[in-house]
Amino acid sequence: MAVRGKPDMSRGSPAPVAAMVLGIGNELRGDDGVGPEVARRLSGRCGVPVVNAGEVPENYLDLVRARSPERVLLIDAADFGGAPGDTALVRLDVGETTSSRLPTTHCASLSVFARYLRTEIGTEVWLLGIQPASLEFGRPLSAPVAGAVERATAMAETWTNRRPDAREE
8 A cells, every 4th residue: 555645634544554664765866766666666565554755754744643553664775884785674773863773865854753753653663774876866776776676675575564573683
């Protein structure tokens, strides 16, 4: 089930869900578009809401709050010192910023977003980071990152299907 555009909350609250996925990034900035691309491919492959949040995940706080998920997966380009196209899946702990584990291309707003989800909603927050090669404006995904999209999609799908009591790091 994919969600596109800003959510319309005027029709009442949607049903709570166990998990949600948000693809984050700017598709006009090369590998920064990997989060939305993975979200597109994941949509329909799992039984949880998948949101292409673009550059503004905070625009989806009302939707996430209304769905009250136990856990949220944020998918974004992240510079963690790996080779372009490498992936990393980490749980973000309370009091921790995204930049202390995996610095994403949206550090400031994503850190605030993740902290809000953890402290105000009580949601477990995970980050699936994909190491970018280029964030140059007007470029498509680089070959290594484009090659990692299906692997990242499979990782996200596995994450959505895990038992709530399963722990991974």
